[in-house]
Amino acid sequence: xxxxxxxxxxxxxxxxxxxxxxxxxxxxxxxPALNRKNDQALLDLPPGRIVMACDSxxxxxxxxxxxxxxxxxxTGTINDVAMAGAVPVALSAAFILEEGFPxxxxxxxxxxxxxxxxxxxxxxxxxxxxxxxxxxxxxxxISTTGIGVVPEGLVLSGDRCRPGDRLLVSGTIGDHGMALLxxxxxxxxxxPLLSDCQSLHQLVGxxxxxxxxxxxxxxxxxxxxxxxxxxWAAQSGVGIRIREESxxxxxxxxxxxxxxxxxxxxxxxEGKLLAVCPxxxxxxxxxxxxxxxxxxxxxxxxxxxxxxxxxxxxxTLMGGTRLLHWIHGDQLPRIC
Amino acid sequence: xxxxxxxxxxxxxxxxxxxxxxxxxxxxxxxPALNRKNDQALLDLPPGRIVMACDSxxxxxxxxxxxxxxxxxxTGTINDVAMAGAVPVALSAAFILEEGFPxxxxxxxxxxxxxxxxxxxxxxxxxxxxxxxxxxxxxxxISTTGIGVVPEGLVLSGDRCRPGDRLLVSGTIGDHGMALLxxxxxxxxxxPLLSDCQSLHQLVGxxxxxxxxxxxxxxxxxxxxxxxxxxWAAQSGVGIRIREESxxxxxxxxxxxxxxxxxxxxxxxEGKLLAVCPxxxxxxxxxxxxxxxxxxxxxxxxxxxxxxxxxxxxxTLMGGTRLLHWIHGDQLPRIC
Numbered sequence: 001x002x003x004x005x006x007x008x009x010x011x012x013x014x015x016x017x018x019x020x021x022x023x024x025x026x027x028x029x030x031x032p033a034l035n036r037k038n039d040q041a042l043l044d045l046p047p048g049r050i051v052m053a054c055d056s057x058x059x060x061x062x063x064x065x066x067x068x069x070x071x072x073x074x075t076g077t078i079n080d081v082a083m084a085g086a087v088p089v090a091l092s093a094a095f096i097l098e099e100g101f102p103x104x105x106x107x108x109x110x111x112x113x114x115x116x117x118x119x120x121x122x123x124x125x126x127x128x129x130x131x132x133x134x135x136x137x138x139x140x141x142i143s144t145t146g147i148g149v150v151p152e153g154l155v156l157s158g159d160r161c162r163p164g165d166r167l168l169v170s171g172t173i174g175d176h177g178m179a180l181l182x183x184x185x186x187x188x189x190x191x192p193l194l195s196d197c198q199s200l201h202q203l204v205g206x207x208x209x210x211x212x213x214x215x216x217x218x219x220x221x222x223x224x225x226x227x228x229x230x231x232w233a234a235q236s237g238v239g240i241r242i243r244e245e246s247x248x249x250x251x252x253x254x255x256x257x258x259x260x261x262x263x264x265x266x267x268x269x270e271g272k273l274l275a276v277c278p279x280x281x282x283x284x285x286x287x288x289x290x291x292x293x294x295x296x297x298x299x300x301x302x303x304x305x306x307x308x309x310x311x312x313x314x315x316t317l318m319g320g321t322r323l324l325h326w327i328h329g330d331q332l333p334r335i336c
Numbered sequence: 337x338x339x340x341x342x343x344x345x346x347x348x349x350x351x352x353x354x355x356x357x358x359x360x361x362x363x364x365x366x367x368p369a370l371n372r373k374n375d376q377a378l379l380d381l382p383p384g385r386i387v388m389a390c391d392s393x394x395x396x397x398x399x400x401x402x403x404x405x406x407x408x409x410x411t412g413t414i415n416d417v418a419m420a421g422a423v424p425v426a427l428s429a430a431f432i433l434e435e436g437f438p439x440x441x442x443x444x445x446x447x448x449x450x451x452x453x454x455x456x457x458x459x460x461x462x463x464x465x466x467x468x469x470x471x472x473x474x475x476x477x478i479s480t481t482g483i484g485v486v487p488e489g490l491v492l493s494g495d496r497c498r499p500g501d502r503l504l505v506s507g508t509i510g511d512h513g514m515a516l517l518x519x520x521x522x523x524x525x526x527x528p529l530l531s532d533c534q535s536l537h538q539l540v541g542x543x544x545x546x547x548x549x550x551x552x553x554x555x556x557x558x559x560x561x562x563x564x565x566x567x568w569a570a571q572s573g574v575g576i577r578i579r580e581e582s583x584x585x586x587x588x589x590x591x592x593x594x595x596x597x598x599x600x601x602x603x604x605x606e607g608k609l610l611a612v613c614p615x616x617x618x619x620x621x622x623x624x625x626x627x628x629x630x631x632x633x634x635x636x637x638x639x640x641x642x643x644x645x646x647x648x649x650x651x652t653l654m655g656g657t658r659l660l661h662w663i664h665g666d667q668l669p670r671i672c
Contacts, residue, residue, distance in 0.1 A: 009665030011394075013558025013604075016664045018567070037571055038494050039416045039554065040389030042486065050386070053376030054428035054481060056466045058347075080375045092390035094479040096432070128479075130392045132670060136474035143430040143464075143479030145390060150378065158374050218375065222349025231354070235373055268349075328352050329345030334468065 004103035011097065011131025021129055024103065025093075028110035029117065033090070033125035041125035043090055046149050053080035054145040060334045062109065062139055064183050066176075066194030070112030072270060072336060073142040075199045076221065078120055082201035083217040083273065085156045085208040086148030091117065093144050094128040098137035109140065120199040122146070148201075154208055160215040161236035165304040166282035168275045170203065170289055171196070171297040173225055174253045177267030181332055182256065189252045196271035203294040207275065210288040215276040221336055223327070224266040228274055229312045230326035239307020242324070243315045248297040265314070265324060268335045276304060340439035347433065347467025357465055360439065361429075364446035365453065369426070369461035377461035379426055382485050389416035390481040396670045398445065398475055400519050402512075402530030406448030408606060408672060409478040411535045412557065414456055418537035419553040419609065421492045421544040422484030427453065429480050430464040434473035445476065456535040458482070484537075490544055496551040497572035501640040502618035504611045506539065506625055507532070507633040509561055510589045513603030516671055518592065525588045534607035539630040543611065546624040551612040557672055559663070560602040564610055565648045566662035575643020578660070579651045584633040601650070601660060604671045612640060 009016040026034065033041040057073045067075075074091065081088040093113065097106070117124050124144075175196040182193055200219065208214055220228040229240045249264050257264045271294070277285050282300055289295030312324040345352040362370065369377040393409045403411075410427065417424040429449065433442070453460050511532040518529055536555065544550055556564040565576050585600050593600045607630070613621050618636055625631030648660040 007665075008669045011558075011669065012663075012665045013563050014602075014665055015566075015662045017559070018662070036493055036495065037567070038420065040387045040420045040422075040484075042420060042491075042493075043386045043388060045386050050379045050381050050483070051376045052379060052426055052428055052462050052481075052483060054430045054462055054479075055464045056430040056432050056479060058432055058466045058468050084374065084376045084378060086376075090388055092388055092481045094390045094392040094430075094481075096392050096394055096477055096479075126388050126390055128391045130394045130477075130670075132394050132474060132477075135471065138468060138472035141432055141466075141468075141477065143390075143392060143432075143481075145388075145428045145430075145479075145481035147386070147388060147483060148376075155378075157372055157378075159372065222347075223353070227349050230351075231373070266350075326351045326354070327348075329343075329348040329350055333344045333347065334466075 006101040028114040029124045031123040048149040051084040051086045056143040067197040070109035074116040077144040077146040078199040079219040081146040081148035082204040085154045086150045088148040096141040099134040158235040163306045167302040174264035174267030176270040198271035211285045233310040239305040240312045242302030342437040364450040365460040367459040384485040387420040387422045392479040403533040406445035410452040413480040413482040414535040415555040417482040417484035418540040421490045422486045424484040432477040435470040494571040499642045503638040510600035510603030512606040532607035547621045562602045569646040575641040578638030
């Protein structure tokens with residue numbers, strides 16, 4: 001059977017675009033708002049304040065253990081919306097395709113997006129498809145934007161950390177980054193290492209319902225826990241202190257990091273979150289997180305401190321202290 | 337002076353990303369929702385139904401007569417939102433940068449986006465920046481998503497055309513497509529031909545306020561008037577008949593099309609709209625459009641007819657009739 005390939009005509013806005021979009025995206029994403037085939041989607045939203053978040057996805061390779069660029073483009077943006085404590089309600093998806101990309105692969109990616117969107121209960125309501133010449137892109141890039149509704153009275157923001165607050169993480173760190181690195185380099189582990197990419201809005205729903213005093217949430221993707229904590233420290237004008245011994249890390253990820261001289265605190269995650277809450281609510285928040293399948297390995301990993309330098313410090317396993325710098329670049333390009 | 341270039345580290349999510357985003361995007365787009373530096377923006381919206389629209393922009397060259405990819409990424413998505421009769425309220429912008437792209441060019445593009453967003457009164461409230469290796473992208477791609485609020489009771493949709501309805505266009509057609517083509521091919525005109533890229537939401541606001549019976553609006557971008565009308569004919573299950581003699585076309589665009597054997601009905605527009613309304617309201621709608629600077633050259637160009645084949649037909653200047661097919665590809669790739 002002949003392999004169908006993306007042609008420049010598929011990005012023309014003419015019949016070829018309509019055929020591709022109908023065959024691949026409408027079939028996969030199938031929902032009332034999208035199906036009207038207008039250039040925009042009309043949404044009925046519950047009352048509340050609206051949040052908006054967006055992400056471009058340029059991950060390579062497109063298919064990896066535990067997911068693909070399609071899964072990631074849905075979970076990544078759902079998580080950005082959810083980190084405001086919001087209930088995600090709709091996604092847009094814009095595709096930049098490279099001429100010559102196999103249509104079968106695009107269908108596989110669209111199927112992953114559709115599955116993830118359906119399971120998360122967040123429809124992809126509008127989209128766009130462009131095509132660039134061979135050599136001007138790299139297979140497929142997907143930009144998604146999500147909107148969500150924040151429950152009345154809830155305000156989560158990275159500038160709300162106060163000295164004394166506790167820091168929690170929802171599970172093992174570094175899984176996505178190490179799974180990608182291992183897959184790219186042809187390393188194999190037993191048990192195999194999978195990306196943790198997953199939508200976290202249901203876990204977040206439980207957390208904000210049970211502990212509305214949560215200061216802020218963030219999913220430590222690119223740049224890992226290290227980047228997320230440095231951002232919060234700068235936004236809130238505080239220091240952060242974490243304990244290495246309390247960090248949940250898979251044995252395989254820990255060993256591979258040791259072997260390769262990498263720091264799991266800078267490895268990307270795609271299905272974990274960091275949370276800050278007042279000290280008196282930390283144990284209750286931990287309990288709520290642990291009672292959810294996505295938070296089984298949750299832990300209190302540190303606290304917010306006064307620090308004019310806004311430094312993030314790690315108490316090491318050896319009993320010392322090291323600075324968790326805001327590193328300039330990344331350990332691994334195109335990780336999401 | 338040394339030219340600053342985009343490096344892979346700028347897409348790492350680490351300090352380099354933060355520096356670039358702060359220096360280029362925060363400085364240019366500066367607004368309260370964005371400035372909180374969270375991974376998502378919190379918006380206070382007026383009550384009403386929400387619309388969501390998105391567009392990826394891969395235009396080449398990045399800078400062209402009458403605009404650049406930055407202008408276009410703002411106006412294009414504002415227009416998609418506005419075509420639902422909505423008041424656009426916020427934009428997200430996701431950037432995919434190619435390693436080696438000059439930071440000065442990125443600043444110029446961000447300045448265009450900021451200017452257009454400010455003039456339109458629609459802030460860019462959240463964003464994302466990724467970097468791909470040299471040769472895996474093409475300078476910069478920008479995906480924007482817009483949300484807007486639809487006034488109570490208004491429903492515009494491409495499936496609402498009825499036989500007898502009139503078809504209007506807001507101004508000269510083919511300007512964007514021909515300006516790009518001429519610029520790419522090194523052709524020059526006197527007077528020079530500029531892209532028509534502009535935000536149309538204020539014109540739309542006047543139109544839907546004055547004639548709330550409008551059936552639908554669409555901006556005929558890629559694929560031009562030809563693609564837009566064929567989409568409506570298919571969505572509404574009707575035929576459409578237009579008169580060539582009533583089409584507003586610039587003399588230069590008309591001559592260049594003649595010379596090159598191109599059809600202005602398939603040329604892209606980035607600052608024009610098509611409107612369908614009941615016959616009794618057409619003259620009033622035309623008057624409202626003509627009284628706005630963006631609608632000075634507006635015209636009634638045809639009507640909706642019964643047609644089981646859902647064909648779009650053109651009464652030619654010569655008195656004959658030709659089918660305006662839904663063409664497969666485009667006359668010009670990467671036009672937006």
